[in-house]
Amino acid sequence: MIRKLTASDNVQVMEFLMDEPSLNLFIIGDIESFGYDSDFQELWGDFTLTGNLRGVLLRYYHTFIPYGKEDFDVLGFVDIIKKDPEFKLSGIEKIVEKLEDAIEGNLGRKQVTYFCECTKEQFNGESSELFAVKKAGIDDIDRILELRAGIQEFVPNPHGKEMMVKAMEIGKARTYFIEVNGEMVASVSTTAENSISAMIVGVCTSEKHRKKGYASQVMEKLMADVLEEGKSLCLFYDNPEAGRIYKRLGFKDIGRWTMYR
Known part of the structure; x- marks a missing residue:
């Protein structure tokens, strides 16, 4: 029933x-x-x-x-x-x-990805450049969406801004980013934050600033802060190169996730 x-x-x-x-x-x-x-x-x-x-x-x-x-x-x-x-x-x-x-x-369009998890005990963060990472506020949401819009792999959501504002207002999501000469060049977000876990989404770097370690820096800062709160972190990936980066930080595969867009 x-x-x-x-x-x-x-x-x-x-x-x-x-x-x-x-x-x-x-x-x-x-x-x-x-x-x-x-x-x-x-x-x-x-x-x-x-x-x-x-x-x-x-x-x-x-x-x-x-x-x-x-x-x-x-x-x-x-x-x-x-x-x-x-x-x-x-x-x-x-x-x-x-x-x-x-x-x-x-x-x-069907997308099947790996679903992985990292706990505080598994975390392997070691960057010394985290001081350059900033935490976004609601006023930064348009810049975040503009950065994502320039990434070929990202699929825009017509409710994206509304959902980000709502989630950030109630503490369900957060975003960290790096700027170069005032331009947002890399960011990463959480979504679906709850009392025990959070999902990492929106890992991105503008094309002209790739291969400089910016994505790893924002990931490490976000992971360190969330894991320190006693939560575990999860994320999806289907790119083997990205998977190697995530696993180096401490993530382990726990399943597979299907999305239709």
Whole structure:
């Protein structure tokens, strides 16, 4: 049985998600930040006849993230997702695969990435140049988005600015950057920050300033600050060269993540 989740379900939902806390960091983070009653976020739960939770589906704007055990109601989740004509699907590879076969039509561009994690004990930061790294405020968001817009690999999000402002205001996200002669040349952000973890996103360097170690410097500063707060860090990558950099800093692969754009 699938029904909308409410705040009264929170204890059961969190216990269910904590079976794989890092892989569920988006759902956990969005629940902690925005709860169960907002216009841009909804959650559904799939329950057994005895009341045990076996699946959770999150809608954050038009992105849907499913999570479930072996026997969760795939077709029920698909019916909910398809009611949104602009839906995008994202999640743990093995979970998303179950829904792919049941959704008819074009899902968009598929990207499968490695999902990795770093804890304070694994962190290998050693740069002496972190003094040059600055922490962004809301007034810097337009500059951050302008930098990202110049990166070929980045896909612009029409809700990007709104989401960054909202997340930064409530402490769900932060961005660090480096400037050269007043120009923002490299940045990295977190998203989905919650009480136990955070996701690193938006690692970028302007093309004319690459191969100078700027991305590593902003990464190390962000990692040092977040890990010192007792949280773990996660990120996606599909570029082997980037993967080597992340692993040198202490990240280890823990799964694979599928995104449709």
